[in-house]
Amino acid sequence: MNKKIIHSLKLLADAFDRYGDIACFSSFGKDSVVTMDLCRRINPNVQIISIMTPYKFTVTRQYKDYLTRKWGLNLKTYDRPLTTHSNGKKNLYEVSPEECCNYYKVEPTRQGIKEFKLEAWVSGLRGTEGHTRKFLDEIEVRDGLVKINPILRWTEADVWLYHCANNIAPNPLYMQGYRSLGCEPCSKAYTETERGGRWAGTSKEGAECGIHTKSLVDQKEMPVLDVHGKPKRDGGKF
Ligand code: SF4
Numbered sequence: 001m002n003k004k005i006i007h008s009l010k011l012l013a014d015a016f017d018r019y020g021d022i023a024c025f026s027s028f029g030k031d032s033v034v035t036m037d038l039c040r041r042i043n044p045n046v047q048i049i050s051i052m053t054p055y056k057f058t059v060t061r062q063y064k065d066y067l068t069r070k071w072g073l074n075l076k077t078y079d080r081p082l083t084t085h086s087n088g089k090k091n092l093y094e095v096s097p098e099e100c101c102n103y104y105k106v107e108p109t110r111q112g113i114k115e116f117k118l119e120a121w122v123s124g125l126r127g128t129e130g131h132t133r134k135f136l137d138e139i140e141v142r143d144g145l146v147k148i149n150p151i152l153r154w155t156e157a158d159v160w161l162y163h164c165a166n167n168i169a170p171n172p173l174y175m176q177g178y179r180s181l182g183c184e185p186c187s188k189a190y191t192e193t194e195r196g197g198r199w200a201g202t203s204k205e206g207a208e209c210g211i212h213t214k215s216l217v218d219q220k221e222m223p224v225l226d227v228h229g230k231p232k233r234d235g236g237k238f
Contacts, residue, residue, distance in 0.1 A: 001161055008150040011138060012042045015148045019120040023047040028064045029181040030170055032124030034162050035151055039122055048075045049112045053104035054082040055183035063171045078108035093185055097199055101209040109211045113145065114218060120146035125212060127152050129180060130195030132208050143217040156194055
């Protein structure tokens with residue numbers, strides 16, 4: 001376990017050293033809480049960005065406020081107001097979870113990356129959480145934007161061990177049987193697999209909201225890369 005922590009901290013220290021404009025994204029689930037804590041060890045004032053939606057559990061919102069106060073987080077939250085499907089009657093997630101995630105999660109993530117002019121972002125993604133995450137790398141580059149996954153090789157048990165060893169109170173929803181937390185209508189508790197409760201019973205079961213699979217860079221603003229493949233600061237774009 002110690003080796004994993006040291007490795008994750010080294011990845012983060014290198015990333016913070018290399019990229020001036022870097023932020024840690026957090027959903028205030030168990031994995032991103034660990035990632036935030038690791039980032040805080042490298043830079044106590046690290047920029048945290050959280051994407052909330054009108055469908056997030058109230059408990060998650062309360063936990064976000066609790067941890068922000070307790071840790072004195074430098075937090076920016078993106079929280080789009082409720083919208084309905086174009087038919088005006090149904091919730092967007094009932095008609096199209098894909099469209100819903102895109103509207104409430106992917107687009108605000110893009111907005112955060114653009115507003116903070118980020119060169120790199122840190123995520124709490126873990127390879128063993130679900131089938132969509134098995135073959136990813138600790139450092140990914142997509143359209144010039146770098147993503148660091150410092151706990152990619154951690155297991156679910158490692159995450160809980162870290163909470164215990166560091167006396168971190170978890171999001172209370174885990175005590176109600178949830179193993180992976182998203183929005184309330186799209187998360188189920190007591191599932192056999194860790195990510196099996198996400199969009200359970202739909203074609204999206206156990207899959208992704210899109211922030212780890214779609215481009216987060218506005219195509220009009222694709223950065224020009226330098227000879228090392230690093231985004232150039234070009235006309236204020238990056
Ligand atoms: S997880 Fe569900 S409610 Fe949340 S944005 Fe995606 S589809 Fe909508």
